[in-house]
Amino acid sequence: MNSSKTADATRAEQLRRELAHHNHRYYVLDSPEVSDAEYDRLIRELQELEARHPDLITPDSPTQRVGGAPAEKFEKVVHRAPMLSLANVFNHEELSDFDERIRRQTGLAQVAYVCEPKLDGLAVTLHYEHGRFVRGATRGDGTEGEDVSANLRTIRSLPMELLPQDGVKVPGGLEVRGEVFISKKDFKKLNDSREQEGEPLFANPRNAAAGSLRQLDPRITATRPLSLYLYECVPGEGVPAFRSHTEKLEYLKSLGLPVNRYVRVESVEGVREQYGKSVEGRHALPFEVDGMVVKVDEEDLRQRLGQISKSPRWAVAYKFPPEEEATLVEDIQVYV
Numbered sequence: 001m002n003s004s005k006t007a008d009a010t011r012a013e014q015l016r017r018e019l020a021h022h023n024h025r026y027y028v029l030d031s032p033e034v035s036d037a038e039y040d041r042l043i044r045e046l047q048e049l050e051a052r053h054p055d056l057i058t059p060d061s062p063t064q065r066v067g068g069a070p071a072e073k074f075e076k077v078v079h080r081a082p083m084l085s086l087a088n089v090f091n092h093e094e095l096s097d098f099d100e101r102i103r104r105q106t107g108l109a110q111v112a113y114v115c116e117p118k119l120d121g122l123a124v125t126l127h128y129e130h131g132r133f134v135r136g137a138t139r140g141d142g143t144e145g146e147d148v149s150a151n152l153r154t155i156r157s158l159p160m161e162l163l164p165q166d167g168v169k170v171p172g173g174l175e176v177r178g179e180v181f182i183s184k185k186d187f188k189k190l191n192d193s194r195e196q197e198g199e200p201l202f203a204n205p206r207n208a209a210a211g212s213l214r215q216l217d218p219r220i221t222a223t224r225p226l227s228l229y230l231y232e233c234v235p236g237e238g239v240p241a242f243r244s245h246t247e248k249l250e251y252l253k254s255l256g257l258p259v260n261r262y263v264r265v266e267s268v269e270g271v272r273e274q275y276g277k278s279v280e281g282r283h284a285l286p287f288e289v290d291g292m293v294v295k296v297d298e299e300d301l302r303q304r305l306g307q308i309s310k311s312p313r314w315a316v317a318y319k320f321p322p323e324e325e326a327t328l329v330e331d332i333q334v335y336v
Ligand SMILES: CC(C)(C)c1nc(N2CCN(c3ncccn3)CC2)c2cc(C(N)=O)c(N)nc2n1
Pocket: 083, 084, 085, 086, 116, 117, 118, 119, 120, 121, 123, 139, 179, 231, 232, 293, 295, 312, 315
């Protein structure tokens, strides 16, 4: 390479690193260090360098998020480890049954549970190799999903390259799972703009997220305000063995991955209390939820409990009652 080309290559690599850092600050930590104008200036400088030297373009460049031509169809992907389902509990008594069965099977007087908002989105699995995002898929039937990598790349909070914080070592291979969703604020903006354009409105954020992620044309997906939170990490070479779920979530955060901050560790009494608060508090959350996911925190307890067919014995979805407007419709039907 001649000197100016080498200089350009060095500058392009430096810009990619800077932009990945600012992307993490803005979309994952929600605390930008630079203005949007400054961020756009950096992106434009990288785009100009890549236009001058197309061979400098790397797949994880922030300029590659906006996706290429549409695919004919989605490729099928078989999940290396099945994506499990969740048994539902609907009331305190069923929650107590869940807790009592675990205490009986483990001989423990008390169990620590992690409570996570149950995001009303769709489950995905993401693969990173040597820290680079290489592929992502929908959950599908738990065994086989669809490769939606090009669409996932458009999600700004999905790092194209892991950003290890405070000296964490990046594993050779990493598979993480989480939920793609659209926040309430972004959903309203999306439907308002569709109304302006005379386009059909989305019924709810979950449908909008599912429809956007399953677009064959990633350029359309890139116009949709998709968000992502990760909550699971599949065991793999170079991936530490975690003592608890909370430790696992800290690890995901330390790699620059977005993790929901509304997560708490509670005793079963605390879960009950948290559930009561969340039924009321769900309207204050920035995203739609249809319950809480209650998970045993300790990894060794999970191992001892295992799973029944497709659902873990160590986690349940603690569902909220359907929204009041649903009952209103029933009343009208009864009245009619
Ligand atoms: C890893 C385990 C199995 C414990 C797990 N599984 C989940 N799900 C399974 C069933 N899923 C599913 N999806 C479609 C059809 C049937 N099951 C949808 C994801 C979780 C979903 C959420 C969420 N929504 O916020 C969450 N915070 N944690 C989860 N944790």
